[in-house]
Amino acid sequence: MIWLTWRQFRVQALAALGAVTAVAVLFAVSRGHLSDLARSAGLNGCAGADACASARADFFDGVQADRLAGVLFYAGAVLLYLTPALLGLFWGAPLIAREVEAGTFRLAWSQSTTRRSWLAVKLGLVGAGSVVTGGLLSLVVTWWAGPIDRAAALPAGSRAAGPSLPGRFAPLLFGARDLVPVGAALFAFALGVTCGLLLRRTLPAMAVTLLVLTAVQVALPMTVRPFYEAPLRKTVPLVASYGHDFSMRIEGGSVRMVQSVDVPGAWVISVGTTDSAGRPWSGPAPRVCLAQNATPQQCLGAVNALRLDQVVSYQPADRYWTFQWIETALYALGAAALAGFCFARVRALRLD
Amino acid sequence: MAVVIDAPAIRTVGLGRRYRGRWALEDCTLDIPAGRVVGLVGPNGAGKSTLLNLVMGLLAPSAGTVEVLGDRPGTGPRELARVGFVAQDAPVYAHLTVADHLRFGARLNPGWDDAYARRRVEELGLDPARKAGRLSGGQRAQLALTLAVAKRGDLLVLDEPAASLDPLARRELLESLAEAVADRAMSVVLSSHLVSDLEHACDHLVVLNAGRVRLTGDIGVLLAEHRAVTGNREADLEELVLTHLGRTTKETAK
Numbered sequence: 001m002i003w004l005t006w007r008q009f010r011v012q013a014l015a016a017l018g019a020v021t022a023v024a025v026l027f028a029v030s031r032g033h034l035s036d037l038a039r040s041a042g043l044n045g046c047a048g049a050d051a052c053a054s055a056r057a058d059f060f061d062g063v064q065a066d067r068l069a070g071v072l073f074y075a076g077a078v079l080l081y082l083t084p085a086l087l088g089l090f091w092g093a094p095l096i097a098r099e100v101e102a103g104t105f106r107l108a109w110s111q112s113t114t115r116r117s118w119l120a121v122k123l124g125l126v127g128a129g130s131v132v133t134g135g136l137l138s139l140v141v142t143w144w145a146g147p148i149d150r151a152a153a154l155p156a157g158s159r160a161a162g163p164s165l166p167g168r169f170a171p172l173l174f175g176a177r178d179l180v181p182v183g184a185a186l187f188a189f190a191l192g193v194t195c196g197l198l199l200r201r202t203l204p205a206m207a208v209t210l211l212v213l214t215a216v217q218v219a220l221p222m223t224v225r226p227f228y229e230a231p232l233r234k235t236v237p238l239v240a241s242y243g244h245d246f247s248m249r250i251e252g253g254s255v256r257m258v259q260s261v262d263v264p265g266a267w268v269i270s271v272g273t274t275d276s277a278g279r280p281w282s283g284p285a286p287r288v289c290l291a292q293n294a295t296p297q298q299c300l301g302a303v304n305a306l307r308l309d310q311v312v313s314y315q316p317a318d319r320y321w322t323f324q325w326i327e328t329a330l331y332a333l334g335a336a337a338l339a340g341f342c343f344a345r346v347r348a349l350r351l352d
Numbered sequence: 353m354a355v356v357i358d359a360p361a362i363r364t365v366g367l368g369r370r371y372r373g374r375w376a377l378e379d380c381t382l383d384i385p386a387g388r389v390v391g392l393v394g395p396n397g398a399g400k401s402t403l404l405n406l407v408m409g410l411l412a413p414s415a416g417t418v419e420v421l422g423d424r425p426g427t428g429p430r431e432l433a434r435v436g437f438v439a440q441d442a443p444v445y446a447h448l449t450v451a452d453h454l455r456f457g458a459r460l461n462p463g464w465d466d467a468y469a470r471r472r473v474e475e476l477g478l479d480p481a482r483k484a485g486r487l488s489g490g491q492r493a494q495l496a497l498t499l500a501v502a503k504r505g506d507l508l509v510l511d512e513p514a515a516s517l518d519p520l521a522r523r524e525l526l527e528s529l530a531e532a533v534a535d536r537a538m539s540v541v542l543s544s545h546l547v548s549d550l551e552h553a554c555d556h557l558v559v560l561n562a563g564r565v566r567l568t569g570d571i572g573v574l575l576a577e578h579r580a581v582t583g584n585r586e587a588d589l590e591e592l593v594l595t596h597l598g599r600t601t602k603e604t605a606k
Contacts, residue, residue: 001459001460003455003456003459004456004459004460007448007452007455007456008445008447008448102443102445102446103439103440103441103443104443104444104445105410106405106408106410106437106439106440106443107437107439107443107444107445107496107499109410109426110408110410110432110435110436110437110439111432111456111457111460111461111503112429112432112433112460112461112462112463112503113429113432113460114426114428114429114432117429348412
């Protein structure tokens with residue numbers, strides 16, 4: 001069975017190896033420049049909030065000047081979201097569906113090997129291939145983005161308004177770093193196999209795999225991930241002022257004010273305004289802010305007189321790895337459940 | 353163990369299989385002794401493939417029971433190892449070579465007779481390096497038959513192995529089958545919608561029509577009975593089968 005699986009799978013395995021190698025070379029070649037930028041900005045071993053904020057800002061200025069780095073930064077994230085989808089579509093969905101379509105399951109399942117052993121070896125080997133593919137790509141991208149991720153987790157200080165890139169805990173990037181892509185790859189593969197088993201035709205199985213996987217990858221960061229641990233809250237007095245780090249929008253009776261928050265390396269989930277008693281506050285705006293002849297300063301002064309607070313709900317930077325492990329475990333559990341379902345169903349697979 | 357050896361090749365009781373509310377096979381009761389070459393004959397859609405897939409354990413019964421060589425078919429590696437199968441249209445892996453298929457057989461079957469398989473491929477003149485997807489229909493059927501025979505089971509099941517072949521390839525395949533059977537004591541079940549395919553190869557007959565068994569028994573005995581009843585001393589297998597198919601058609605029409 002191991003031989004058969006390898007014989008049927010080797011072209012795809014070699015193609016994946018080739019693609020991973022190409023990606024690794026591309027990222028490795030451009031990594032040198034990123035390291036140089038980090039070194040010249042003094043990013044490595046900066047000490048003290050001010051020095052680090054300054055190194056961070058210098059580094060991001062350098063990154064912005066280098067077009068390629070910005071492109072690769074996002075290309076790496078896109079690649080790591082694309083990989084599980086490709087594995088699910090091209091390795092998972094056809095695994096059973098193509099045997100059914102071609103009628104070769106009648107050949108495969110009438111040898112002296114039970115369907116379950118056949119499935120076990122296929123799931124084991126191709127699943128391992130998916131884990132290795134996802135793992136290697138994540139390793140390359142995470143390593144390449146190391147300096148950027150490090151800089152993004154430093155305090156922004158007074159130069160917060162300069163160019164920067166999102167940190168690794170941000171919803172967009174969290175699933176494209178370290179362990180999560182490995183879990184996602186395994187889950188996507190198992191999902192593809194399951195869809196192939198249920199639909200018994202490759203193309204519909206691919207379509208449904210893509211649909212479900214996308215839904216899971218969108219829903220997970222929005223609905224489940226914020227609650228792996230109870231978010232921390234940070235309350236700071238809201239100081240309305242002119243400047244880059246404060247914005248105010250008045251719409252009819254409600255006011256929305258955001259003062260930029262600097263929680264280095266954290267994932268800021270929500271920002272809200274409360275009154276001095278701690279109740280959520282959304283207006284009405286002080287009358288002077290709506291008056292035609294009032295100056296902006298008068299409005300800001302009136303807002304400050306309300307003694308409002310800004311409440312930030314966030315996951316601190318030191319929870320990053322806990323969250324990585326939890327999300328990877330969730331994906332792995334999902335994959336295990338799907339594999340178990342496939343084992344239960346393959347014996348009674350409808351073959352008419 | 354003696355019980356297992358003496359068990360009938362195939363025994364079904366009230367076996368039925370339903371697809372989307374329609375019975376493809378219904379109330380099928382058969383007792384086929386071991387060591388026979390059974391011809392399963394009937395028009396297209398009679399339920400032949402359904403019956404054979406049930407015998408292989410590739411389908412689960414909707415009603416009744418099926419036993420193959422004394423066991424429920426397809427339950428474990430031991431049961432699977434005892435039955436060789438050539439499915440309808442002789443499916444093979446298009447991207448694997450002939451040699452790959454032999455290795456496939458060797459890796460997946462503990463009883464694999466590699467010497468036989470290699471000799472057959474050589475006799476057939478198949479290029480081991482050729483991809484199975486580029487073989488002719490006759491060559492593909494021969495390869496599938498080689499795989500099924502080299503497995504060295506006690507029962508060989510062939511689902512319309514000759515259906516899509518030209519007359520020459522058809523004859524060659526049936527000759528290969530006859531040789532394989534002569535080589536070794538094993539039971540064979542062979543389905544066809546052409547009586548002429550079965551005439552020389554088989555000694556036992558099962559006639560299937562519209563999902564029901566119409567006639568079953570030893571060909572010699574059936575023919576003798578038929579000749580006695582009809583008074584037609586020249587009656588052959590074809591006429592016997594057609595008589596039973598025709599009668600059932602009339603009965604259904606009433």
